[in-house]
Amino acid sequence: MLAREDDGDELNAEFSVVSDGERLSLVLESAGGRGAGPLPRNSQYNRALTLLLRRLRDRQAVVVSGAVVSSRTAHLSEDERSIVPVPIRLADERDIDQVRRQITRASGKVGLKNGATKESNNQKRIELRLEVPGCGPDDAARLEAGLAAPSANEALVGDLLRSLKGETIRTVTGKENRILDVEDGSVLVSTDRSPEGQPVPVVDVQHGLDVLAARGTVQVSVEELGHRSAFVGAVLATLPHVTAVKSPATVTLHGSVAEPDATDVHYGELDVRAQVKVRTEQGKLRRLLADNRETAPCALCGDEFPLEFLVAAHVKKRAACTDDERRNLRDIAMLACSFGCDVLYESGWVTVDETGCIRTVDLGKLPAGSLKLRMQHLAGRRCGAHREASEPYFAWHRTTTFVGKLAD
Known part of the structure; x- marks a missing residue:
């Protein structure tokens, strides 16, 4: 993915956020050589790394460790490839460009031959292991999209x-x-x-x-x-x-x-x-919740809509939430479209089971028509907001709000 600066300009530097099942990592591809277009490959490497670190700082992230992960250094041990010897608590760093220079200088020293003193290419493919408040190992795609999009400009x-x-x-x-x-x-x-x-x-x-x-x-x-x-x-x-x-x-x-x-x-x-x-x-406000994207998918039907057609809906009814649950925005809320999904979930005509699949009331009792077609479309789909941390809130909905006998 390519990141966009706060003015909307896209940077020529490819990055991704990946998960190893326990922790998220930011991977920035190397720069140099011939790119797909008129510019060299990932020619704005340094600018993009500074931008990504700044946006991670906004999220109070910690760079736990980092390493060069290029094919040329694959034979080296993890210690020899390390570029972040001690964790970097980004919230404590006022000069993010200095942090970027610290990382790139360290990467330039990885792979030097014995006795060499001059740094090699300092724009290698790197991986920074992260701790990001509010983001778990299943949130790689969400964090990647958030880092790519302009901040609250x-x-x-x-x-x-x-x-x-x-x-x-x-x-x-x-x-x-x-x-x-x-x-x-x-x-x-x-x-x-x-x-x-x-x-x-x-x-x-x-x-x-x-x-x-x-x-x-x-x-x-x-x-x-x-x-x-x-x-x-x-x-x-x-x-x-x-x-x-x-x-x-x-x-x-x-x-x-x-x-x-x-x-x-x-x-x-x-x-x-x-x-x-x-x-x-x-x-x-919805733009802020959707990481400044102009459109976002409905967590139930999966269709992409402009933000004005999405509702920030509670998985568990807000009036029944404790104060701590109300603060847990990432897991207690989901975006649901106003074309039926929000009201169907709120009224208990659909719910989400423990596996993350959408279940409906008995469709055999519904007359043919738009409502039945909509319910058939939802039945069995995966809910985009279901994960281990949000399952207790979906369980509350199943046992208190969902009505009728399960058919699908």
Whole structure:
């Protein structure tokens, strides 16, 4: 797969995310030689590696280890091919380009002949073993797509910040921040200590949005969001379907847009006022949940739809979830299309069994027509959202919501 920069430009550098059943790994193909087109093969290797590491940092990933995995070094031991001697906690790294140089310099030394001091090609085929919060060994395809797609881009973040210009927003702990202006890559923020305003980089807010979109929850702390974490957390709290708690200071994104809840102030009409002005811009929010893709597949029928036709539906009814379950966005929610799949699942006409296959009510009792044809299409299909971690939520649906006798 080829990654796209935040402005949409595609980089000439092929990468993939693979799984060995226990851990995910990022594989970046080597550069040099003749490519399929007019450019040399993977000519933007360094640029792509920096971009991928930055997006992994947004997901709070750790590079556990790394090695050159080219055919020319296959005879070497794992220690001799190693390029990451100690784990790299990317969230602690402000200069990602320096991390990239550290990795490529190490790869350039792999395979040197005895006595040689000059580095060989430092754009070899490499594999970086990862730990990514919210991603398990079955999520290689999802992580690969997320790394390839642009982050929550500056235009989206700028729109959000400009919509809040002149507004007083509150931090998780209740302190007032006021956005005075947004320009030149920074937002001017007034506080009690600095009423004239202090600049905050827009990229800090973008980082917070990326982490929230990737993990569903983020702690409002310097370690997670940088030195202006309180302001970034306050901005995140203005998003629709986001709730904030004080202890520990955390903002959480909830998955369902179909179940208003009286205890959740962020569900409701446009521009509801609670502690902050809430703008329920569902299209933008779904883009964040779908890793900025314009389309995504329905987890039930498998068909690809534009995001406005997909609902972030709860596998287990939200009202029945514990607080911890509500925070587990990756496993408690799935994208279901509004062309029948969402309502069929919610009403209990279809469910997902323990093997991940869709089951329906007794189709023999249904009259011929569109409904029966739709149910026949779903029966026996694999559900794209079913995995070991989400099975308990599907089990709840089978035993509490699914109705009728199984026929398919």
